[in-house]
Amino acid sequence: MSTRLLIASRALRIVLRSDSGAICQRAFERALFEQSQPVIADEVISIGTVNANVIHAREVFPSCHREECCCCILAHNHPSGEVTPSDEDIAITKQLVQAGKILGIRVLDHVIITKDAFASVSAEY
Secondary structure (H helix, E strand, O other), rough: OHHHHHHHHHHHHHHHHHHHHHOOOOOOEEEEEEEOOOOOEEEEEEEEOOOOOOOOOHHHHHHHOOOOOEEEEEEOOOOOOOOOOHHHHHHHHHHHHHHHHHHHHHEEEEEOOOOOOEEEEEOOO
């Protein structure tokens, strides 16, 4: 990962944490990047319940093509305050990374955000 994208990833974590950490329902978000540009788009993809959010690649990637991005950072909140990735978090990260590879869109990171912290779910799958 380039230094520029690493810095963007860290900055995005702070921005998303300030917005998402206070939400009392689970929200799944995505930010899109062009190779040499800063964030070109970000959006909430879905809002779930207090302890669950169903997400699928078909909701995550369509606007990536419309925006002509080459990579993205995924994020979702844990209203419970628990920043540790669940088994479901790891499984969906693996699925989305694989789907992104097929589509030619690199998933740079998947960040879990709480009111007071954030953690990365490894996107190295």
